[in-house]
Amino acid sequence: MGETISLGTVQETLLIPLYGRARDARHRSSVLGDKKAIELVEAIDYDFSKFRGPSLAGSVLRASLFDEYVRGFLREHPDGTVVDLGCGLSTRFDRLDNGRVHWIDLDLEDTMALRRRFFQDRDRYTMVAGSIFDTDWFALVRERPGPVFLLSEAVLLYFPEEQVHATLRRFAEEFPDTALAIDTGGSMMMNSQDRNPVFQAVSARMQWICDAPATLEPLGLRLRESRTFAQPQPSIARTWPLRYRLAGKLFSRTAPVTTYKVNLFTTETA
Ligand SMILES: C[S@@+](CC[C@H](N)C(=O)[O-])C[C@H]1O[C@@H](n2cnc3c(N)ncnc32)[C@H](O)[C@@H]1O
Numbered sequence: 001m002g003e004t005i006s007l008g009t010v011q012e013t014l015l016i017p018l019y020g021r022a023r024d025a026r027h028r029s030s031v032l033g034d035k036k037a038i039e040l041v042e043a044i045d046y047d048f049s050k051f052r053g054p055s056l057a058g059s060v061l062r063a064s065l066f067d068e069y070v071r072g073f074l075r076e077h078p079d080g081t082v083v084d085l086g087c088g089l090s091t092r093f094d095r096l097d098n099g100r101v102h103w104i105d106l107d108l109e110d111t112m113a114l115r116r117r118f119f120q121d122r123d124r125y126t127m128v129a130g131s132i133f134d135t136d137w138f139a140l141v142r143e144r145p146g147p148v149f150l151l152s153e154a155v156l157l158y159f160p161e162e163q164v165h166a167t168l169r170r171f172a173e174e175f176p177d178t179a180l181a182i183d184t185g186g187s188m189m190m191n192s193q194d195r196n197p198v199f200q201a202v203s204a205r206m207q208w209i210c211d212a213p214a215t216l217e218p219l220g221l222r223l224r225e226s227r228t229f230a231q232p233q234p235s236i237a238r239t240w241p242l243r244y245r246l247a248g249k250l251f252s253r254t255a256p257v258t259t260y261k262v263n264l265f266t267t268e269t270a
Contacts, residue, residue: 002045003117009204010158011111014088016198017059017154019048021091024060029241031060032067036091040118053197058260059154061229061244062183063092065262066153068233069181070096073149081144085132086155089115093125102144106130106137132156133167138174151181153262157206164208165219172220176270180221184210186259213263221265229257 021037087105
């Protein structure tokens with residue numbers, strides 16, 4: 001009998017990318033090589049087989065796009081601080097640790113309690129129970145060495161636009177001149193959720209529709225770049241297995257590819 005879990009509705013969605021990474025790790029030509037995800041899937045008592053469809057591979061490619069933004073930050077600021085807001089059971093710190101970065105992984109109480117069964121705080125690595133919408137964790141981030149890289153992967157999508165905008169505006173005010181990576185989904189993708197097999201297996205639904213990431217600039221952000229599955233950073237495109245590069249091209253005009261974006265912003269200078 002594996003570890004039993006009890007997670008809130010949005011929190012449960014963390015099991016989708018976890019399973020996606022585990023399946024990827026079992027593949028001969030893996031993108032992320034996340035062996036720990038295999039270990040977690042085997043340890044958790046949950047029917048992962050109900051997750052099917054292209055979103056599993058999508059969550060792997062998404063993680064790869066985010067990873068590359070973090071790598072770019074660490075090349076310039078190897079001693080900086082990375083904050084992953086809504087980390088789930090991500091192994092990003094293990095993938096990208098350069099031996100110098102300071103790292104904070106934040107997620108809600110129930111997710112963090114699950115995470116703590118499998119991960120420990122370490123030198124330069126801290127897990128925090130809290131919400132992306134709260135401000136308590138700001139002080140912890142300020143105690144760490146700068147500059148700071150804020151990222152939030154597949155989290156804000158689940159919340160109403162008003163709440164997301166208020167949060168982004170607060171980040172811009174509280175963390176000026178800071179890199180921020182977030183993903184956005186356009187209306188075509190959001191309106192087809194019910195047909196997506198992974199969403200047929202959970203009750204959470206995404207709410208925040210953003211057709212053009214540049215429209216977020218008035219919140220105090222500058223859009224540096226946006227990536228889709230068909231246009232990954234050239235440095236990682238070379239490392240993606242041919243099946244994904246071909247699929248990106250083949251499906252380059254479909255909603256999940258054109259309207260789902262992984263975006264890099266900087267907040268305005270104070
Ligand atoms: C789809 S999962 C993504 C997890 C992780 N970022 C990944 O890509 O593997 C959504 C995550 O958002 C987290 N979450 C939901 N509401 C949150 C909040 N208010 N603050 C922080 N995290 C939240 C959930 O616990 C879950 O881990």
